[in-house]
Amino acid sequence: MPVFKTPFNGYSVRFSPFYESRLAVATAQNFGILGNGRVHVIDLSPSSPVINELIAFDTADGVYDVAWSESHDSVLVAAVADGSMKVYDTALPPQANPVRSLKEHAREVHGLDYNPTRRDSFLSASWDDSVKLWTLDRPASLRTFREHAYCVYSVAWNPKHADVFASASGDCTVRIWDVREPGSTMIIPGHEHEILSCDWNKYDECLIATASVDKSIKIWDVRNYRVPVSALNGHGYAVRKIKFSPHRRNLLVSCSYDMTVCLWDFMVEDALVGRYDHHTEFAVGVDLSVLVDGLMASTGWDELVYVWQQGMDPRTA
Amino acid sequence: MTMTQSPSPPNSNDDKPQAVSEVAQEANQAQQDVGAEAAKQSVPASVFVNSEPIREDQVSNAVKFLSHPKVRGSPVIYRRSFLERKGLTKEEIDEAFRRVPDPTSSSKPASLNQDGQAKSSSNVQTQAPIQTPQPVAVAPTGIASLEGRQFHWYHAVSAVGLLAASGCGTALLIKKVIIPKLKLWVRKVVLEEENDYAKKIDAKPSLAEEAAAAAKAAAAAASDVAKASQEMLNSKNEERRRFEEFMSLMDAQVQEMKSMSNSIRKLGGQASSSGRVFSDHDDHRVSASSTKQSYANGKVDVNVQLEGRSSTPPASAEPPHPKSYMEIMEMIQRGEKPSNIREVNDMPPNPNQPLSNPLIAPRTKPWDAQNGSDHQVLQSQTSAEGLNQNGQDDGLNYLLDDESSTPWWQRKNVRITEIENEDEVKDTGPYGVRTNEQPPPPIQRTWVPPRPPPVAMPEAAEAIRRPKSTPKETATQEQSADGQSAAHPSEVTDELQRITKMSESVGALEMNGGFSTGNSAVIQEQENSYGEN
Numbered sequence: 005m006p007v008f009k010t011p012f013n014g015y016s017v018r019f020s021p022f023y024e025s026r027l028a029v030a031t032a033q034n035f036g037i038l039g040n041g042r043v044h045v046i047d048l049s050p051s052s053p054v055i056n057e058l059i060a061f062d063t064a065d066g067v068y069d070v071a072w073s074e075s076h077d078s079v080l081v082a083a084v085a086d087g088s089m090k091v092y093d094t095a096l097p098p099q100a101n102p103v104r105s106l107k108e109h110a111r112e113v114h115g116l117d118y119n120p121t122r123r124d125s126f127l128s129a130s131w132d133d134s135v136k137l138w139t140l141d142r143p144a145s146l147r148t149f150r151e152h153a154y155c156v157y158s159v160a161w162n163p164k165h166a167d168v169f170a171s172a173s174g175d176c177t178v179r180i181w182d183v184r185e186p187g188s189t190m191i192i193p194g195h196e197h198e199i200l201s202c203d204w205n206k207y208d209e210c211l212i213a214t215a216s217v218d219k220s221i222k223i224w225d226v227r228n229y230r231v232p233v234s235a236l237n238g239h240g241y242a243v244r245k246i247k248f249s250p251h252r253r254n255l256l257v258s259c260s261y262d263m264t265v266c267l268w269d270f271m272v273e274d275a276l277v278g279r280y281d282h283h284t285e286f287a288v289g290v291d292l293s294v295l296v297d298g299l300m301a302s303t304g305w306d307e308l309v310y311v312w313q314q315g316m317d318p319r320t321a
Numbered sequence: 322m323t324m325t326q327s328p329s330p331p332n333s334n335d336d337k338p339q340a341v342s343e344v345a346q347e348a349n350q351a352q353q354d355v356g357a358e359a360a361k362q363s364v365p366a367s368v369f370v371n372s373e374p375i376r377e378d379q380v381s382n383a384v385k386f387l388s389h390p391k392v393r394g395s396p397v398i399y400r401r402s403f404l405e406r407k408g409l410t411k412e413e414i415d416e417a418f419r420r421v422p423d424p425t426s427s428s429k430p431a432s433l434n435q436d437g438q439a440k441s442s443s444n445v446q447t448q449a450p451i452q453t454p455q456p457v458a459v460a461p462t463g464i465a466s467l468e469g470r471q472f473h474w475y476h477a478v479s480a481v482g483l484l485a486a487s488g489c490g491t492a493l494l495i496k497k498v499i500i501p502k503l504k505l506w507v508r509k510v511v512l513e514e515e516n517d518y519a520k521k522i523d524a525k526p527s528l529a530e531e532a533a534a535a536a537k538a539a540a541a542a543a544s545d546v547a548k549a550s551q552e553m554l555n556s557k558n559e560e561r562r563r564f565e566e567f568m569s570l571m572d573a574q575v576q577e578m579k580s581m582s583n584s585i586r587k588l589g590g591q592a593s594s595s596g597r598v599f600s601d602h603d604d605h606r607v608s609a610s611s612t613k614q615s616y617a618n619g620k621v622d623v624n625v626q627l628e629g630r631s632s633t634p635p636a637s638a639e640p641p642h643p644k645s646y647m648e649i650m651e652m653i654q655r656g657e658k659p660s661n662i663r664e665v666n667d668m669p670p671n672p673n674q675p676l677s678n679p680l681i682a683p684r685t686k687p688w689d690a691q692n693g694s695d696h697q698v699l700q701s702q703t704s705a706e707g708l709n710q711n712g713q714d715d716g717l718n719y720l721l722d723d724e725s726s727t728p729w730w731q732r733k734n735v736r737i738t739e740i741e742n743e744d745e746v747k748d749t750g751p752y753g754v755r756t757n758e759q760p761p762p763p764i765q766r767t768w769v770p771p772r773p774p775p776v777a778m779p780e781a782a783e784a785i786r787r788p789k790s791t792p793k794e795t796a797t798q799e800q801s802a803d804g805q806s807a808a809h810p811s812e813v814t815d816e817l818q819r820i821t822k823m824s825e826s827v828g829a830l831e832m833n834g835g836f837s838t839g840n841s842a843v844i845q846e847q848e849n850s851y852g853e854n
Contacts, residue, residue, distance in 0.1 A: 022683075061667075075679065189371065286640070296731055299730050
């Protein structure tokens with residue numbers, strides 16, 4: 005399984021929804037504390053397990069997250085630590101990039117998600133406690149959702165309902181929003197500590213998973229959100245990112261500061277079905293391919309990006 | 322084509338949140354949810370809205386929390402965030418905020434005069450955890466505030482302590498200071514007596530003479546006294562005799578008078594002698610024994626906990642940061658900047674640079690395809706043949722999959738291969754834009770645009786989407802291509818109606834089992850729009 009070495013510390017990795025072999029990686033210098041950032045667009049070579057870099061874009065500040073456009077196959081958006089977001093078009097020559105700089109947040113932009121249903125809009129989650137809604141054709145945000153009392157770490161669109169999304173925040177709550185409503189429609193006080201990530205189940209649009217500093221992942225049903233459907237324990241430190249499988253209803257992947265990437269089946273008694281400990285530093289980014297079942301990628305502060313097929317060891321050649 | 326159950330979007334408002342077609346069971350359940358919520362809200366509500374009624378106990382707890390003086394001084398956002406963390410819904414929090422001014426003004430009218438009273442009554446009315454830090458905080462600071470009966474015993478204990486200390490002190494003092502002084506004085510007196518005795522021996526003879534003289538004088542005096550007392554006795558006796566004589570005379574007179582009065586009584590009528598009876602009225606005072614002091618219980622049993630929450634991670638875990646991470650943090654704290662940072666200009670050279678045309682149409686998601694409406698079942702069945710055609714849509718001209726090797730990342734474990742056949746991503750049929758593709762499979766798999774949820778109330782949706790000046794488009798792929806033209810607000814409502822009509826038409830056509838001209842018309846339009854750009 006191939007490895008890609010980035011010069012900076014990895015923060016996020018995303019598969020392209022158009023090209024099976026293409027990924028984007030967000031990296032930041034000096035662990036994201038202070039320094040430049042870089043967005044890599046990498047490609048898996050079909051014949052040999054090698055990863056090639058197609059193009060890289062430098063930014064003034066660290067890049068915390070990256071998201072591919074669902075409408076344009078060559079466009080991606082990067083969340084930068086200076087509060088701006090950069091839009092890149094890989095089909096244009098490198099000198100023409102970035103094509104947009106969207107600067108409205110007062111603090112670091114930590115999370116991005118592109119709407120997979122309507123494919124026209126995307127959300128940004130920022131440490132200035134707000135979430136903003138954007139489209140590619142407008143330089144200004146369409147909506148600002150300001151209710152959280154602390155940093156918003158992650159946003160996720162609902163895979164079925166194009167107007168519904170969830171945001172996870174350091175104020176220990178997850179809020180469900182509807183873009184047609186002025187405020188949040190539901191507040192889930194999911195954990196006693198900061199919630200770093202949330203994601204919807206792709207096959208049951210009422211199930212949402214939250215990952216927290218308290219090392220646990222909880223699955224909630226929004227129809228009965230007082231009690232979690234399931235709690236997944238097993239990580240040794242804070243869980244940084246989770247993602248539900250686009251191909252399997254019950255499968256979910258998580259990465260944590262304990263340097264492992266874990267695979268869970270939350271409907272099973274013994275939920276942990278896989279564990280990969282290939283990283284030598286915090287594992288902060290993980291993604292599952294929408295186009296290829298079982299293909300997963302992860303990145304961490306050890307400046308490495310791994311891409312492997314579920315069931316195989318990411319470190320084997 | 323089979324008649325399907327795919328719900329066409331504008332059928333009923335209840336189906337609106339379930340715009341994507343679902344299994345009938347789920348649709349029923351959703352309708353039940355919506356039915357339950359429809360009573361509450363006039364707008365057809367989705368599953369993602371909280372439908373619980375307001376819980377009165379939570380609201381009253383929240384009111385108590387908000388009424389506390391310390392909480393009143395904190396920013397509103399922190400109060401709201403606290404209540405949200407405790408699991409209150411928005412409605413309950415709003416209700417509590419609405420109620421907060423009233424209870425405090427009506428229940429404590431007289432207590433506003435005295436601060437002590439106010440504080441004690443607020444202690445009574447508000448919650449325990451605020452008070453547990455309060456008494457703990459006050460007691461160590463001493464007896465500065467005497468308000469509150471809780472501090473009585475503290476006061477008494479310290480007084481007793483002081484007394485004991487002073488007693489011990491005086492005892493020590495006595496032992497150490499006074500007793501030696503006493504001893505000295507006694508010694509001194511003894512010494513003096515000894516001296517005096519010595520002196521007395523010398524003066525003895527003169528003393529004897531003086532004593533004799535004194536004795537004579539005393540005798541003379543005694544005899545005089547005896548004489549005098551004798552005379553007194555005599556005189557007393559005489560006086561006694563005279564007194565007795567007088568007494569006898571008086572008795573005689575009294576008897577005469579009695580007889581006279583008797584005779585008068587007999588003669589004249591009876592004269593009534595009135596006597597007065599004096600009775601003492603005892604003042605029986607009933608003393609009211611109402612001096613029962615009631616100590617208010619300072620602790621009120623409330624569920625809401627107000628101990629300060631720390632936002633630090635769980636006790637065990639501060640994950641071990643890499644060594645260089647700590648070095649960099651220290652550098653930053655010292656004010657140094659790491660040396661590897663360089664100046665990067667990441668601003669767009671042309672902010673109005675148009676985006677390049679997409680080469681590939683968006684692919685349907687596996688979850689949409691799997692749960693898709695039944696007309697897509699046909700696609701899935703036929704797609705089994707085209708399983709390996711995923712590779713063809715990659716923009717890279719490498720091995721096509723009908724040749725020997727599949728890309729390494731597609732080699733799956735055997736056990737999941739069978740299952741995956743049905744789950745494969747549905748191929749979106751190539752457009753005429755592609756040049757070097759295989760001939761399309763016999764059955765035209767056309768791209769079905771994802772249906773946007775229909776706009777039940779276009780005016781409301783438009784109003785909500787109008788953040789500043791320009792409204793948001795409800796964009797499917799087609800509309801985004803026409804993006805520039807829709808910037809004019811006047812056209813928005815037309816746009817919305819056009820969109821809803823178009824989606825309706827697409828849905829209707831699909832219901833008829835649709836790979837009919839409807840779809841191709843949609844696709845033709847898109848092709849044309851691409852051609853224009």
